[in-house]
Amino acid sequence: MADEAWAFASLPELGRQLRNGRTTSVALTEFFLDRLERFGERFGAVVTITRELALEQAKQADADLQAGRDRGPLHGIPYGAKDLLATRGIPTTWGAAPFRDQIIDEDATVVVKLRDAGAVLAAKLSMVEIAGGFGYRQANASLTGPGRCAWDDTCWSGGSSSGPGSAVAAGLVPFAIGSETSGSIMTPAGFNGLTGLRPTYGLVSRHGAMALSWTMDKLGPMARSVEDAGLVLAAIAGPDPLDATSLPDGYVYQPDNVAGWKPRIGIVEGCLRNVDDEVRANFEAAVEVLKQFAEITDEVALPDLPYSAVVGTVISCEMAAAFEEFIRDGKVWELTAAEDRWGGHSTLTIPAKDYLNALRVRRKIQIALDELLSRLDALISPTLATEAGPIDRDFREWSRGFATCPLGVASNAAGLPGITIPNGLGARGLPTGIQFIGRTLTENRLLGIAAEFQKRTEWHRKWPVVS
Amino acid sequence: MTGSDAPPLPRREFARALAVGVSGCALGLAGHPNAVAQEPPAEKPKLPTVPELILTQIVVDYPGEHWNEDTLGSVLGDVRADLARGRLLKSVPLTNGDEPGPIFAAYRAPVQGQP
Numbered sequence: 001m002a003d004e005a006w007a008f009a010s011l012p013e014l015g016r017q018l019r020n021g022r023t024t025s026v027a028l029t030e031f032f033l034d035r036l037e038r039f040g041e042r043f044g045a046v047v048t049i050t051r052e053l054a055l056e057q058a059k060q061a062d063a064d065l066q067a068g069r070d071r072g073p074l075h076g077i078p079y080g081a082k083d084l085l086a087t088r089g090i091p092t093t094w095g096a097a098p099f100r101d102q103i104i105d106e107d108a109t110v111v112v113k114l115r116d117a118g119a120v121l122a123a124k125l126s127m128v129e130i131a132g133g134f135g136y137r138q139a140n141a142s143l144t145g146p147g148r149c150a151w152d153d154t155c156w157s158g159g160s161s162s163g164p165g166s167a168v169a170a171g172l173v174p175f176a177i178g179s180e181t182s183g184s185i186m187t188p189a190g191f192n193g194l195t196g197l198r199p200t201y202g203l204v205s206r207h208g209a210m211a212l213s214w215t216m217d218k219l220g221p222m223a224r225s226v227e228d229a230g231l232v233l234a235a236i237a238g239p240d241p242l243d244a245t246s247l248p249d250g251y252v253y254q255p256d257n258v259a260g261w262k263p264r265i266g267i268v269e270g271c272l273r274n275v276d277d278e279v280r281a282n283f284e285a286a287v288e289v290l291k292q293f294a295e296i297t298d299e300v301a302l303p304d305l306p307y308s309a310v311v312g313t314v315i316s317c318e319m320a321a322a323f324e325e326f327i328r329d330g331k332v333w334e335l336t337a338a339e340d341r342w343g344g345h346s347t348l349t350i351p352a353k354d355y356l357n358a359l360r361v362r363r364k365i366q367i368a369l370d371e372l373l374s375r376l377d378a379l380i381s382p383t384l385a386t387e388a389g390p391i392d393r394d395f396r397e398w399s400r401g402f403a404t405c406p407l408g409v410a411s412n413a414a415g416l417p418g419i420t421i422p423n424g425l426g427a428r429g430l431p432t433g434i435q436f437i438g439r440t441l442t443e444n445r446l447l448g449i450a451a452e453f454q455k456r457t458e459w460h461r462k463w464p465v466v467s
Numbered sequence: 468m469t470g471s472d473a474p475p476l477p478r479r480e481f482a483r484a485l486a487v488g489v490s491g492c493a494l495g496l497a498g499h500p501n502a503v504a505q506e507p508p509a510e511k512p513k514l515p516t517v518p519e520l521i522l523t524q525i526v527v528d529y530p531g532e533h534w535n536e537d538t539l540g541s542v543l544g545d546v547r548a549d550l551a552r553g554r555l556l557k558s559v560p561l562t563n564g565d566e567p568g569p570i571f572a573a574y575r576a577p578v579q580g581q582p
Contacts, residue, residue: 135545215568309555316549333533342538345529346545349521354553359567361559366568 006031007171008463011073011228014174018065018076025065025076029058029120032078035172036123039466043148043157043166047083047093048124054078057120064118073231075118080173082161083124084131084210085111085219094210095127095160097143098331108208109243110177110219110236117235122173125163129335131181131212132160133319135343139391141336146391150192151430151464155388158188164222165192170466175223175232179209181216182311182412186420186435187402189222190383193422193431195450195460196222197229200441201415202247204233205240213318214245215359216311216412225460226421226451230255233443249441256448258293263377263449265290265436266300271381271405279404282424282432283382289456290380294449300379303368307410310365313358314413316347324348366414373416373439378449381407383433387426411437419446422459431459518546 006014006028017023033051040046061076086092086104093099111121126144128136139146139156147162149155150169157166161178165188168176178185180198189196197220204219211217221232230253237251256263267287272280290296323344326332333341373379382404389398403409411418420435434453438446454460515523522543526534 306555306559309552313549313552313556327529330531333531339541341533342542343545345525345542346521346549348528349524349546350549351553354549354556356567357553357556357559357561360561360565361556363566363568364559 007035007466008224009174010225011077011174011223011231014077015073015075019070025058025061025120026055028076029054029078029122032122032173035170036080036167039170039172040123040167042153043150043163043170043172044142044145045126045147045157045163045167045170045172046080046123047095047126047144047163048091050087050090050121050123053090054120054122057115061118061120071116071118072235074114074235076120077118077174078120078122079114079232080123080125080164080167080176081108081111081121082127082164082176082178084127084179085124085177086208087111087121087124090124092124092210093143094130095142095144096129097336098326098334100143104208106208109205109240111208113236113238114177119235123167125161125167125173125176127162128160128184129337129340130323131179131184131210133181133212133315133323133344134332134335134337134340136337136340137396138337138394141340143336147188148391149388149430150466152388152428154390155430156191156391158191158388160184161188161222165189165194168192168194168222168224170464175221175228177219177232177236178222180218180220180412181212181315183402183408185218185220185222186383186408186418189420190433190435191388191431193433193459193462194222194224194420195226195229195422195454196220196420197233197443197447198412198418199233199237199443200247200417202245203237203249203251203417203441203443205238205243205246207240207242207246211318211322213315214322215318216315218415224463226255226419226447226454229419230443230447247441251443253447254444255451256445258448258452263294263445264297264375265294265449266297266376266379268379268381268405268407269299269301271407274400275382275385275404276387276400276426278387278424278426279382279385279432282426283434286423286434286453286457287380289453290449292456293452297376300372300376302406302410303365303372305361305365305368305410307365307406307413310358310362311409311413313350313354314362317350317355317358319344320347320350362413365410369410369414369416370439373437377442377445378436378438379407380434380436381405383420383435387428387430387432407437408435416440417443417446419450421450421453422462423457424459425462518543518550521546521550
């Protein structure tokens with residue numbers, strides 16, 4: 001395999017190269033470290049390159065393979081972690097200037113699990129400061145500057161997992177771990193043409209991840225195909241005594257096989273009303289592909305509930321508790337985006353009854369969506385209303401509100417799994433995506449449907465020229 | 468009329484009042500027995516709105532040099548949005564039996580050597 005082809009190779013392909021002796025983990029790691037060093041800054045994708053640790057882990061991975069200790073599909077493969085995951089001895093900045101020197105003296109559970117799986121931590125990747133909780137309205141909201149789209153570095157990479165989005169799409173790492181409170185995996189995955197998987201709340205331990213909202217935060221893979229995302233999820237999922245909300249269910253990557261089974265897929269009512277023409281056309285073309293193996297129901301109405309009010313209230317109140325001291329000691333005024341500096345203050349006074357009412361309505365959302373999804377295998381909509389927009393303009397000028405319908409916010413409120421995959425290119429040649437949302441713990445069903453789509457299309461094999 | 472529906476105090480005026488520390492009227496100090504007697508105002512002063520009272524609480528609780536008309540105005544907008552969300556939540560019919568999801572459970576530390 002030519003060196004440059006490594007940049008966009010799948011995880012199984014990289015694994016084969018390692019096991020048949022055509023490369024080593026050290027060589028692979030050097031290759032990706034070099035790309036991170038050459039292109040990381042251009043995309044605003046990197047906070048810290050962990051060269052020393054990476055080479056140490058890669059040497060261990062090579063030694064283990066030689067000794068017959070194969071740790072599985074991620075063995076010897078480099079990855080990047082969103083810089084809200086604690087890593088012992090390495091700064092964990094949460095994307096925020098006031099935390100640029102913060103060192104947390106432990107590894108997040110996902111970092112431990114990936115190390116146990118033989119993966120090699122190559123970089124801490126950039127993110128919107130404090131995972132976007134303070135209300136940023138434009139791309140320049142991180143201590144590393146705006147995250148730039150891998151396909152066009154004048155455009156935004158999406159947030160808040162900006163670095164994972166552009167780094168994976170630009171071939172700087174084979175996969176990355178992102179986080180989502182409400183949209184932070186799906187948005188950068190969508191803008192960069194990635195396969196982004198937001199697991200069921202609690203399937204992946206949050207221990208060691210910055211808490212923006214304890215009951216909303218999820219960690220998940222950002223990868224270049226459904227198969228890669230599933231393999232990464234299998235490595236990071238599972239119960240964790242250090243996270244009281246982690247589910248007892250483990251996870252094995254066994255995507256449902258659509259042969260002999262016709263998935264029932266519902267298109268969310270109104271999801272094409274406020275989207276770019278190309279987003280609409282690509283979605284309609286994707287539906288035609290889905291019709292080849294699935295039963296499609298048009299215009300499925302979501303239950304009439306105030307999803308945004310619930311999510312906004314829950315995140316605001318939990319964030320207020322988590323970051324009250326940060327606001328009180330005035331560090332908040334050192335954030336990069338002006339609007340982030342005062343954006344958290346009002347959350348400090350939201351009445352407790354509003355928070356509890358949000359949780360009560362949230363329960364109704366969970367029950368209503370579960371009932372709806374008991375009759376469907378997935379709900380779908382375009383992932384985003386537009387392609388990535390220019391980094392120097394207020395989001396309100398180009399994003400159409402990002403979401404195409406309340407599906408994303410509703411499913412985040414309910415803790416449901418979702419996956420976004422690329423389905424085409426927009427007018428400016430940037431990726432568009434389609435998202436699938438399923439019932440609690442139906443990751444393998446969603447992965448099965450999305451994998452079948454990727455078997456029949458090539459969009460997940462198209463990558464930007466990065467040189 | 469609820470407090471949030473009351474006529475708003477002009478933001479500039481409110482910012483100035485905060486800056487010179489006379490927002491005490493909003494906190495009820497104007498009627499304090501030790502308050503210095505002043506000429507009766509020509510017209511009844513407008514009461515601050517609920518969002519303005521909340522803004523006062525924020526500025527008093529989190530003082531700093533960064534408060535100015537722009538930042539105060541932005542936070543006031545956020546406060547109004549937060550209150551609007553609370554009203555929207557109340558539009559969903561909830562009965563006494565509608566509990567939040569399981570956010571709390573009894574806890575006992577595991578005993579070493581026992582499952």
